[in-house]
Amino acid sequence: MGTDRVTVWDDLLTAHERAALAPGRPEDLDRTPDVLVVGGGVIGLMAAAFCLRRGFERVVLIERAPRLVPGASSGNGGAVAPDMHLLTDTPQFVAFGRKSRQLYLDLDAEWDGAIGLRRTRWLDIRAEVPRQLPAPLRALTADEVRDLEPDVRLPDGASAVLAEGQLAVHPGRLAAALAGKAGQVATGVGLLGVSMRGDRVAVAHTTAGDFAPGALVVATGLVPRPWHTGVPQRWVKGHMLAVAPGPWRLGSVLAGPYGGGSPLPGGGVVCGGTFDDDAGPDVRPEVADPMAKALATLLPGAAEVPISHRWCCFRPRIEGRQPVVDRLPGLDNAWFAGGHFTTGMMMAPATGAAVAEWIATGSAPPEVEGFSLPVSETCP
Missing domain, CATH: 3.30.9.10 (D-Amino Acid Oxidase, subunit A, domain 2)
Structure with a gap:
């Protein structure tokens, strides 16, 4: 008989990995982090990890679900195969995927194989x-x-x-490894809204209280309120x-x-x-x-x-089935990374690295110039 709802990856996790995916809420959450990441899928985890690698010492990630990667980030097939997109997608898309592939290899070597990367x-x-x-x-x-x-x-x-020369990864094992490299990680904490001061997010209101971040990264798959208006998603x-x-x-x-x-x-x-x-x-x-x-x-x-x-x-x-890596509309210190559809696992490292670079330098990396947030008058 088949096991419904439980993924094959869930049954392959160790007890240590399961614990890493459900850290709960730390008592000493940093309320004024350099970067606050909202969303504990693979995109959010990579963004947090690369912000730390880029030199931001105080990074906090929150996920509203009781465990990290609660959605497609843990239920996908684990494919990292950018060359398979040569016949269907743009050269920029393939180049971004190839950058991710190399970053996966670099991370796996640096972390002694902790992310369970396989060559395919x-x-x-x-x-x-x-x-x-x-x-x-x-x-x-x-x-x-x-x-x-x-x-x-x-x-x-x-x-x-x-x-x-393609790759595959165990999604849950990857997330468990990233959880230890993403700064302060809290599950069971959701974003309620934000207060702005001019063109900046001044306060992020959450179910665990308020944060005053230097930068905000929203990695929730789709664009949340109040920025979702006009986004075809x-x-x-x-x-x-x-x-x-x-x-x-x-x-x-x-x-x-x-x-x-x-x-x-x-x-x-x-x-x-x-x-x-x-x-x-x-x-x-x-x-x-x-x-x-x-x-x-x-x-x-x-x-x-x-x-x-x-x-x-x-x-x-x-819209467009392309990843989105862009500033949130009208804001100077807030970014959205999401909309990856079927390629979130493949594109996650390059996305995280691009977000971290953009925050650090204030300029969009050239490789994400075509991944802007689309806005239309009507949504499907």
Whole structure:
């Protein structure tokens, strides 16, 4: 029987990591920090960690939920694969993702492997492969795929695009490691509103009292009140699932229109995710289970193993499906970082580094100039 709501990552956490994700509220919260970060997802945690690395000694992060990464930051597939976006996104988007990939490698080396980073390769299986592929993507025939992955079977006429040198991360393990590098971290504390003095946030009002930060970073997925007016944004529900270990050897992430999944170190496979119309929090097996059937079209052995986990989460989508790294409208000392939709895990380090640099220098880093906050007269 499958485990609904509990992610496969939850079951792989140690007791120490679980404790790190639910620190509660410290008694000695710094009320005048250099930087106050609102939001304990992976974007907020990276922003706080990079602010410390940039030289801000007093950083406080608050998360309204009882634990860190309560949403898509802990329910995603853990992919860090910027080269897979070469055929779908802008050069700036890919460059930002590649910067994140390098930062992940740097952090994992510095922290002695604490974030659980893994090197991966991707096979994008499709009916037709573009004649010209940008490096380092490479086209493979069905025979070449069989040599690389003997247990994978391509549909008739299909071929694949290979992307080597990508990464994957355990989302919960990453968050637990970041929690120890993000300054003062408090869970169960939510933002109620702000008081302004001119073009600056003077006071942030929270459920744990007031803060007077030097800078405010809002990393709440979508833009919250009172800055949300005119921003075309919404939450998009998605289902994920994992299948139990089975009779196969799989070293590649399988992707593309036929379906696919990402191999876990223990032999299972994570599949996801869907784009659902309903806004309810319930897991719907009739939506999730077809992903397991699609995996079995490429990995036939998966047809004989049970689904071990089903869960769903909500992703923040802002118009354009691009990450947003920008000042909050009309404010000199407040920033928003969010709207990463399906790429929050991939883009988190570069986002955090950009926010920290912007706060420190007062100027937007060149790599985020295209990631400004969109505003329109109507919202979808």
